[in-house]
Amino acid sequence: MLQVGDSDHSLIAFWPDWLEALTIPLLPTAITAVAGYKAKHTAYPDLPMSQR
Template sequence: MAKHPVEKKVTWATAAAYLGSTGLLAILTAVQGDAGLVEPLPDPLEPVVLALVPAAITFAAGWKAKHTPRPSGG
């Protein structure tokens, strides 16, 4: 089985997931204590919306990154 390099899309999405789940979630946790930012949302919807932020960052990073070229043949 031929070994191929890890796709740039996978690398960027992984990095975004890591950063989104560590640093960004810490910020969002602090923001969650400040109800002014999410106040317009219904209470049951607030945690769902806050959890979608890292997922959206991960999706955007994977979407934006270019595919890694693969050697032709074999």
């Protein structure tokens, strides 16, 4: 998906040039942040004070 957006700039061609320049490098960052936030996380067990 990211390679398609990066190789085919006609997908965002209707935006102003300055906005395109900001969007192209920030798009992978935003997708990664959202995916990391939505991922299931494993809870760590509470350790006794002697093992902390």
